[in-house]
Amino acid sequence: QQPVQSPQAVILREGEDAVINCSSSKALYSVHWYRQKHGEAPVFLMILLKGGEQKGHEKISASFNEKKQQSSLYLTASQLSYSGTYFCGTERGNNAGNMLTFGGGTRLMVKP
Amino acid sequence: GAVVSQHPSWVICKSGTSVKIECRSLDFQATTMFWYRQFPKQSLMLMATSNEGSKATYEQGVEKDKFLINHASLTLSTLTVTSAHPEDSSFYICSAYTQGSGNGYTFGSGTRLTVV
Numbered sequence: 732q733q734p735v736q737s738p739q740a741v742i743l744r745e746g747e748d749a750v751i752n753c754s755s756s757k758a759l760y761s762v763h764w765y766r767q768k769h770g771e772a773p774v775f776l777m778i779l780l781k782g783g784e785q786k787g788h789e790k791i792s793a794s795f796n797e798k799k800q801q802s803s804l805y806l807t808a809s810q811l812s813y814s815g816t817y818f819c820g821t822e823r824g825n826n827a828g829n830m831l832t833f834g835g836g837t838r839l840m841v842k843p
Numbered sequence: 844g845a846v847v848s849q850h851p852s853w854v855i856c857k858s859g860t861s862v863k864i865e866c867r868s869l870d871f872q873a874t875t876m877f878w879y880r881q882f883p884k885q886s887l888m889l890m891a892t893s894n895e896g897s898k899a900t901y902e903q904g905v906e907k908d909k910f911l912i913n914h915a916s917l918t919l920s921t922l923t924v925t926s927a928h929p930e931d932s933s934f935y936i937c938s939a940y941t942q943g944s945g946n947g948y949t950f951g952s953g954t955r956l957t958v959v
Contacts, residue, residue, distance in 0.1 A: 733886075763948065772849075772936050772953040773887070818886060820948070830877055831938070831948055833887045 732756070734821045736834035743809050743841050751837045753819030754801040762802040763820040763831060764793055766813075773818060776804070806839070814841045845871050845941040849951025856927055856958055864922045864954045866937035873939035876920035877948075878912060881934040893920050927958040 734755045741749050753762060761780045765773035777786055779795035779802055786793060790807045806813055816838050820831035846869040856862050866876060875894050879887040891907075893899040893914035901907045909931075911923040920939075924931055937951040 761947075770934075770953075770955065772950040775948070775950075778947060830889055830892055832889065835886050838884075 733832055734759075734819055734834040736817075736819055736837050738837060739835065740838040741840070743839065745811060745841055745843055746808050747841075749806045749809060749839060751804040751806075751817050751819075751839075752801065753803070753821070753834050755821055756800070758799045760799075760822040760829070762793075762795055763822075764802075764804050765818045765820060765833075766815045767818060767836075768815045776817075809839075809841045811841050811843065814839055845869075845939070845949040847873070847937060847939050847949045847951040849937055849954060851954055852952060853955040854957070856956070858928055858958055859926055861923055861925045862927055862956060864924075864935055864937075864956075866920050866922075866939070866951045868918045868939050868941075868949075871939075871941050872917035873920065873941075874917060875940050876914055877938045877940075878910075878920075878922050879936045879938065881936065881953075887936060890922075924956065927956070929958045932956055932958045 734753050737752050763778045764776040767773040782797045782799045784795045792805045795802045816836045818836050819834045822829045848867045850865050878890045880890050881887045889902050890905045891899045891901045893912045895914045895917050899912035914920040934953050934955050936953040938948050941949050
């Protein structure tokens with residue numbers, strides 16, 4: 732079952748913030764976040780495994796709610812390089828290594 | 844870190860011919876390889892899961908006779924698109940699970956297939 736991502740697209744000015752959501756009707760084993768540039772393979776951003784977990788790197792962070800059914804990706808003070816399509820990938824099994832099912836993607840465009 | 848090398852990066856072929864895409868895990872053993880297909884402006888859709896030494900598991904709606912997957916060794920998985928048609932034109936990406944790594948899944952660089 733494909734997770735639901737929102738919004739589908741967002742346009743920002745450089746320096747603005749954005750939030751991308753990923754939700755599932757069932758509890759997840761994990762949530763993975765990726766960014767994909769046009770014509771390239773997805774690039775891993777981060778993984779969340781525990782309910783209530785929050786983590787980040789530089790100005791990109793993510794959270795996983797207590798019920799493990801929703802995750803949000805936070806992009807603060809966006810840079811031009813943040814432009815791309817963001818996907819959440821979810822594992823449904825009770826152990827790692829089960830296939831990743833991707834959300835529909837969120838197209839982010841950062842303008843100068 | 845773990846690297847999955849995918850070749851070719853792009854291929855243009857004539858309708859009716861077959862195309863083989865290779866994915867190699869360079870510094871780890873990939874027991875399981877996932878094959879995805881991505882149409883323009885769409886998400887990655889899982890086509891099949893291949894396990895070394897056994898038959899691949901195909902997702903519903905994916906023709907196993909058209910998309911042949913071979914995972915003969917722990918470092919090599921191949922996807923062959925047989926009798927390709929223009930509607931098979933897409934971006935094909937492989938991914939391997941790497942136990943113990945920070946992210947768990949390593950993606951190949953993708954292959955853009957254009958069937959003319």
